[in-house]
Structure formats: C-alpha cells, structure tokens
Amino acid sequence: MAIGDVSAVTTDENIHYVDTGMYDSAEYGSVYLIDDDRPALIDTGIGTNYERILDLLDAVGVDPGELSVIALTHVHLDHAGGAGFLAEACPNAGVYVHEIGAPHLADPARLWEGTKGAVGEQIVFYTEPKPIPEDRIESITDGDEIDLGTHTLRAHHAPGHAPHQVVFEVPESDAVFTGDAAGVYTPSIDRLHATSPPPQFDLEGALEDVEMIRALDPETLLYAHFGPAPADGRLDTYADRLESWVADVRDARERFEETDEIVDQLWNRADAPDVWDERKTRGELAMNVRGVLAYLDS
Numbered sequence: 001m002a003i004g005d006v007s008a009v010t011t012d013e014n015i016h017y018v019d020t021g022m023y024d025s026a027e028y029g030s031v032y033l034i035d036d037d038r039p040a041l042i043d044t045g046i047g048t049n050y051e052r053i054l055d056l057l058d059a060v061g062v063d064p065g066e067l068s069v070i071a072l073t074h075v076h077l078d079h080a081g082g083a084g085f086l087a088e089a090c091p092n093a094g095v096y097v098h099e100i101g102a103p104h105l106a107d108p109a110r111l112w113e114g115t116k117g118a119v120g121e122q123i124v125f126y127t128e129p130k131p132i133p134e135d136r137i138e139s140i141t142d143g144d145e146i147d148l149g150t151h152t153l154r155a156h157h158a159p160g161h162a163p164h165q166v167v168f169e170v171p172e173s174d175a176v177f178t179g180d181a182a183g184v185y186t187p188s189i190d191r192l193h194a195t196s197p198p199p200q201f202d203l204e205g206a207l208e209d210v211e212m213i214r215a216l217d218p219e220t221l222l223y224a225h226f227g228p229a230p231a232d233g234r235l236d237t238y239a240d241r242l243e244s245w246v247a248d249v250r251d252a253r254e255r256f257e258e259t260d261e262i263v264d265q266l267w268n269r270a271d272a273p274d275v276w277d278e279r280k281t282r283g284e285l286a287m288n289v290r291g292v293l294a295y296l297d298s
Helices: 051-060 083-089 102-106 109-125 203-216 234-255 259-266 278-297
Strands: 006-009 012-019 030-034 040-042 069-071 094-098 137-140 145-147 152-157 166-170 175-177 184-186 191-193 220-223 227-230
Touching (some): 012 220, 030 051, 051 083, 094 102, 094 152, 102 137, 109 278, 166 203, 191 234, 203 234, 234 259, 234 278, 259 278
Parallel strands (some): 040 069
Antiparallel strands (some): 006 012, 145 152, 152 166, 166 175, 220 227
C-alpha cells in the first residue's frame, strides 16, 4: 500500500482507510471512514496533506457535506491536527473528542506549542492546526456511544498514552479503533513498536489500556499507525514490547547521562520497515525515549 492509496477493511466492507503519508512515510498514518447513514471519519492525521482524506471520501462516494462525524481518539496532532481543516471542508460534521481534549480543539495554541516540544525536529512535517468552533465540538467520555446507523462507536477511556485518549469499539464489526493504545503496527514487516511520547506517557496506565482492549475481545484491531490487523496475540505481544522498551531505556540511562547518548545506544535501523524514512524513524525513537525518561522521573 502506497501513500494516498485507499483500501477496504476486509472484515467490514463499509470501512475504508487511506495512507496519509504522515512524515513523508508510507505505513505510518491511516485515517478511516465508516460509510453508514451517518458517515464518520476516525482521526484526521497531522493536517499536512489533509486533501488525501478528502480523496478518501471521494473514493468511497461520500460527499464532504454528507459527513456527519469526525471522531478523534485523542488530540495529539498526529491524530487531531487535520480536524480543523476537515471540519471546515465538511460543514455538517460534528467533531467528537474526550472531554479533557475538547478545549484544545477550540483553542489549539497550547497544543501546538506542546507538540513542538514533544516531537522535536519532526515538527517540520506538521501544519499548525486550525481552531474548531465550539458549537461543532461534541465532548464524550467513557461509555458514550455515537450512533452511525448500522455501526456504533462506543468510547472507552484509555488514558495511559494520554489522559484525553479513547479507543472506539465497533461491536457490529467486532473491531476496535485503537488510537495509540495498542502501539504502532507495520504490516510490511508484521511488527509492533512501542509508543511512549512525552509528557504524559504512563507505563502502568498503558498496560491497563491494553488489558481493557483485550477484555473487549475484538477480532480486528484498526491501528491509527497503521492499518487493520487480526487481533490474534498482538495485544499480548504489545504489552511485552512496552515493558521491554521501558526496561531498555532504564538500562541505557544507568550507563549514559545525555538523552542523545541513550538514543544512539538504542538506535537500530533494522527495527523499522524500509518504507519509513530514516529521519522519521530516528526522530520517533528520540521522542519515545524522552517520554520514558519523563515517566521514570515522575
């Protein structure tokens, strides 16, 4: 699957996704569209090249004026950065987000500044987000449901990655839109990667989120990074990956004082797929190291 390609989720022909080309890399950013009585987008990417999401609507045959729901798993800008642009292009869509994150959509100034600090050099890939009118924002919390017609988005709070994160269970599809709660998946090498960005990553909370999704027992995991995959044993694998990743950073910290030295110690290009740009891969690693160091200091 290449940047800009649109594919159907094989377990539900009414759900499609596009490779948004996030960070100029394939297999990293996916945005989903549920074609239903009330069509819904799940997440919006970083805002850069948001036209690819409009192309997704076009490919599925949904007019922008028909879109009813923009559902955000959380307000980190790799998931919510395009929300303002898409709300403007899709004037009848409500933007649904956890109540903790809602103020950051109406006034994204602090979110933008915080993102610069969190992602470091990777900010060059981002576009400054547009504010969303408050009357377009729908606050949700744990257990709330968004009725799309034949599909339901059921929100489950998943604060281990960020306090404003939810995952969306779709009971009718036996699937869960995981946000960042189940890690980063790269289908070309069938590998899971830990995600632990600063400043709010919490290992224990993240492991609780994985257990929560496991209890839902979905057949399919719909990763924001990247694409659909059978659940199989991937949640168990990710829990182990998270714990080993934090342990690796902790061990490296005992031997090196500077963050850059820790990143150099943990850098292994073989851990990432060839479709990821090396600059993106190393930047991601550095961000995740900073997140674990903040967790260890908390």
